[in-house]
Amino acid sequence: MNSVILGGGATTPAGATAAETWRLLSEGYSAPRVPVPHPLGKRSYLYCAVPEKFVRTVGRQARLRRSGMLSLFGASAAFDALRDARVEVGPAFGARCALIYGVSSGGVQYTRRFYHEIVTQGASSASPLLFPETVFNAPASHLAALLGLNGKTYTVVGDSGVGLSAIQLGDELLALDPEVEYVLVVGTEEVDWLLPDAFAAWRLASKDGHCEVYGTRTGLVFGEGAGAVLLARQGQGPVVAQVHPGQSFFSRQDSRRVALEVLQRVLGADRPDAMVTSANGTDADAVEQEAFTRLNLAAPVYAYKPALGDALGAGSVLQAVFATLALRHQCLPGTLCAGDRCALVNRQTRSLALDRVLVSAIGFNQQVGALLLERTGSDAADARG
Amino acid sequence: MVAVKRKRRVFVTGMGVVSPLGPDVPATERALLAAKDAVSEVTFFDVSKTRCKTAGQVEDAWLSEAMPRSRKANRLHRSARMVTLAVREALNGAGAARPERLVIATSSGGMSNGETYYRELLRSVSRRRFAEYVANYTPQKPVLDALEEVRLRVPVQILTNACSSGANAIGHAFELVRGGLCGCVLCGGYDPLAELVFVGFDSLQASTPEKIRPFDRGRTGLVLGEGAAVLVLEDETSALARGAEPLAELVGYGAATDTFHLTQPDPSGIGIKLAMERALATAGVDPGNVDYINCHGTATALNDATEGAAISALFPHRVAASSTKSMMGHALGGAGAIEAAVCVLALREQFLPPNLHFREPDPGWTFEIVANEARPAAMEYALSNSIGFGGVNASLLFRR
Numbered sequence: 181m182n183s184v185i186l187g188g189g190a191t192t193p194a195g196a197t198a199a200e201t202w203r204l205l206s207e208g209y210s211a212p213r214v215p216v217p218h219p220l221g222k223r224s225y226l227y228c229a230v231p232e233k234f235v236r237t238v239g240r241q242a243r244l245r246r247s248g249m250l251s252l253f254g255a256s257a258a259f260d261a262l263r264d265a266r267v268e269v270g271p272a273f274g275a276r277c278a279l280i281y282g283v284s285s286g287g288v289q290y291t292r293r294f295y296h297e298i299v300t301q302g303a304s305s306a307s308p309l310l311f312p313e314t315v316f317n318a319p320a321s322h323l324a325a326l327l328g329l330n331g332k333t334y335t336v337v338g339d340s341g342v343g344l345s346a347i348q349l350g351d352e353l354l355a356l357d358p359e360v361e362y363v364l365v366v367g368t369e370e371v372d373w374l375l376p377d378a379f380a381a382w383r384l385a386s387k388d389g390h391c392e393v394y395g396t397r398t399g400l401v402f403g404e405g406a407g408a409v410l411l412a413r414q415g416q417g418p419v420v421a422q423v424h425p426g427q428s429f430f431s432r433q434d435s436r437r438v439a440l441e442v443l444q445r446v447l448g449a450d451r452p453d454a455m456v457t458s459a460n461g462t463d464a465d466a467v468e469q470e471a472f473t474r475l476n477l478a479a480p481v482y483a484y485k486p487a488l489g490d491a492l493g494a495g496s497v498l499q500a501v502f503a504t505l506a507l508r509h510q511c512l513p514g515t516l517c518a519g520d521r522c523a524l525v526n527r528q529t530r531s532l533a534l535d536r537v538l539v540s541a542i543g544f545n546q547q548v549g550a551l552l553l554e555r556t557g558s559d560a561a562d563a564r565g
Numbered sequence: 566m567v568a569v570k571r572k573r574r575v576f577v578t579g580m581g582v583v584s585p586l587g588p589d590v591p592a593t594e595r596a597l598l599a600a601k602d603a604v605s606e607v608t609f610f611d612v613s614k615t616r617c618k619t620a621g622q623v624e625d626a627w628l629s630e631a632m633p634r635s636r637k638a639n640r641l642h643r644s645a646r647m648v649t650l651a652v653r654e655a656l657n658g659a660g661a662a663r664p665e666r667l668v669i670a671t672s673s674g675g676m677s678n679g680e681t682y683y684r685e686l687l688r689s690v691s692r693r694r695f696a697e698y699v700a701n702y703t704p705q706k707p708v709l710d711a712l713e714e715v716r717l718r719v720p721v722q723i724l725t726n727a728c729s730s731g732a733n734a735i736g737h738a739f740e741l742v743r744g745g746l747c748g749c750v751l752c753g754g755y756d757p758l759a760e761l762v763f764v765g766f767d768s769l770q771a772s773t774p775e776k777i778r779p780f781d782r783g784r785t786g787l788v789l790g791e792g793a794a795v796l797v798l799e800d801e802t803s804a805l806a807r808g809a810e811p812l813a814e815l816v817g818y819g820a821a822t823d824t825f826h827l828t829q830p831d832p833s834g835i836g837i838k839l840a841m842e843r844a845l846a847t848a849g850v851d852p853g854n855v856d857y858i859n860c861h862g863t864a865t866a867l868n869d870a871t872e873g874a875a876i877s878a879l880f881p882h883r884v885a886a887s888s889t890k891s892m893m894g895h896a897l898g899g900a901g902a903i904e905a906a907v908c909v910l911a912l913r914e915q916f917l918p919p920n921l922h923f924r925e926p927d928p929g930w931t932f933e934i935v936a937n938e939a940r941p942a943a944m945e946y947a948l949s950n951s952i953g954f955g956g957v958n959a960s961l962l963f964r965r
Binding site: 279283284292294302303307308312313314318321322330333334336337338339345348352355356357377378382424425428 | 611612614615671672674679680682683684686687689692695696698699700702703704705709712713718720721722723724725726727733737740741743744746760761764765766767768769770820821822823824827828839953954955956957
């Protein structure tokens with residue numbers, strides 16, 4: 181294994197593209213918190229929304245006209261990654277590219293609408309237009325159609341570490357299937373009121389839109405959007421040096437041991453120059469931080485979630501995109517709203533000599549994953565954007 | 566980076582199944598041989614306002630055996646019990662196998678917990694059990710519960726490719742072992758019945774109020790099912806070194822995407838034909854050598870027409886084919902794995918599984934439906950097809 185990330189894309193509350201998002205993150209941007217629409221109860225929640233104008237163009241595609249936001253975000257980020265990689269999309273690409281989607285909550289907006297009809301109006305009123313979009317692999321199907329793909333199209337599901345599982349799967353496809361020349365990995369998430377309300381049941385959701393990482397446990401603020409990376413066996417870009425798809429843990433105490441084990445396995449004898457983490461204002465921050473301490477890691481830590489919200493299914497792919505951009509630009513943004521419990525937190529955007537960036541992800545549903553990206557000679561010569 | 570060139574033989578050394586046909590492999594085999602119709606009136610939720618009122622259902626009594634009684638076990642979703650039963654039976658059957666990974670599939674996970682949560686939310690009742698519903702709702706949770714129950718700690722990949730998920734999971738596990746990235750992988754799929762999904766298929770008028778009749782000229786649609794199946798795939802060297810007795814060899818896997826429509830397969834059959842061709846090419850097996858096809862065969866007009874056209878175009882001989890969904894319904898994310906297990910049983914015991922409620926084929930099809938009864942047959946190769954929403958297609962080729 182050791183595939184190369186040829187390009188990265190993103191559609192986030194900050195920008196329609198990864199480049200725009202990165203520029204704003206580097207300037208200390210924090211996405212505005214807006215109320216989650218369509219509340220079903222008295223509770224209200226704030227989240228980081230992707231402005232509709234960011235996906236207006238991609239939404240004009242005939243195949244996407246009835247699809248949910250999940251599909252629009254994913255397609256938008258995917259096209260951004262393909263542009264970044266400068267690959268020509270055509271029949272030859274369609275025959276040689278596999279597609280892997282990472283999702284967490286799936287099409288929760290359509291799922292809620294569909295089930296609401298069942299509960300309130302009876303099963304005979306359920307809409308046949310909504311149901312297909314509730315299926316987890318609907319976004320992958322739409323994107324495959326837009327790109328003319330006819331090979332392997334997989335959707336993987338999991339918690340906020342699912343993107344790393346998707347990248348691992350992509351890396352494996354490149355290693356195992358000679359017919360596959362590219363793998364497009366997309367992670368995507370949309371927000372419905374049900375999500376923060378469900379997380380509130382576990383006291384994991386922020387009550388006021390404030391998210392402090394490595395400090396007071398505020399709970400997470402939801403975000404939405406998508407990230408995408410295009411993998412290939414060779415080319416210009418950072419190398420996937422190691423990836424762990426996710427190890428399960430069976431208790432909170434167990435999570436500390438598993439996090440240590442996963443990071444140890446991914447790092448081996450290597451030491452990262454920076455770490456892009458999944459810190460989100462929940463208990464997971466302490467687990468991650470403890471593993472860093474026990475491994476004597478001294479690299480600066482960047483956590484994007486206070487700025488853009490936690491976009492679960494998109495979360496770790498976005499981390500991989502930001503790690504790629506950090507290597508490309510030799511720069512690490514400052515982490516917003518960081519508490520004082522982690523001395524490694526990078527608080528101001530700064531230039532750094534970066535050869536290796538670690539991505540770590542700890543999900544709420546008992547999974548820990550990690551990814552180590554390495555800058556190569558050709559990547560160092562890359563002066564893009 | 567270069568693609569792995571070395572190819573290892575991949576054996577099935579363990580298998581576990583829980584389905585409407587039975588709680589384990591022996592019961593499943595007996596039911597297949599007896600052509601048991603395991604479709605019955607749905608009891609888990611209200612079906613008074615749906616056209617279709619039947620499904621294949623796993624008996625709760627079987628699931629109670631999965632875990633010892635405890636407060637924690639009582640809170641788990643029934644699908645966690647299905648996966649536990651299947652994983653445990655597979656591991657017990659495989660003896661001293663040491664899986665390095667679990668690749669498993671689902672399409673709806675613990676959906677019924679989400680449904681209960683939503684109904685209670687609308688009724689504004691106490692939020693006391695919300696945390697429990699939420700915790701057990703996610704598709705990965707039943708899998709992690711099962712791993713915890715059997716005390717197996719391995720990395721997990723969970724595929725959710727609609728109705729071809731189970732075959733895709735086994736296919737990826739096959740490629741991991743064949744390419745030497747793993748020596749032993751647990752793989753399979755699961756899905757429990759859920760009201761939202763049941764109503765969804767009903768709203769599409771894909772499900773039938775009548776008997777499910779795959780490949781029958783008068784077919785009227787599918788019925789849903791549920792269950793789980795798990796295989797232990799192991800490379801030849803490690804399987805033989807520990808004296809394992811292979812149940813079958815997995816020799817080919819093909820996957821293809823057809824981008825015709827989100828819910829309808831390309832009528833030409835190009836998607837599933839390509840998947841079958843790729844599975845056969847992986848194995849280097851001529852279509853004429855295939856003895857049996859366990860079809861996707863949902864009994865919808867479009868699916869069977871598409872698959873029938875593809876099989877007729879690819880296979881030069883009158884290959885035997887059946888859809889065992891006619892016996893137990895369509896278990897969605899679990900179906901590809903359950904049907905892979907059926908192929909392994911058919912090869913091992915040398916019989917053709919039946920296609921129930923069959924009367925008359927569509928004109929133009931050149932394959933033979935194993936109508937209504939199982940029958941003995943000398944078989945070397947069996948192919949299992951899966952077709953899913955989103956245009957996903959997968960084929961697995963097993964050898965005796």
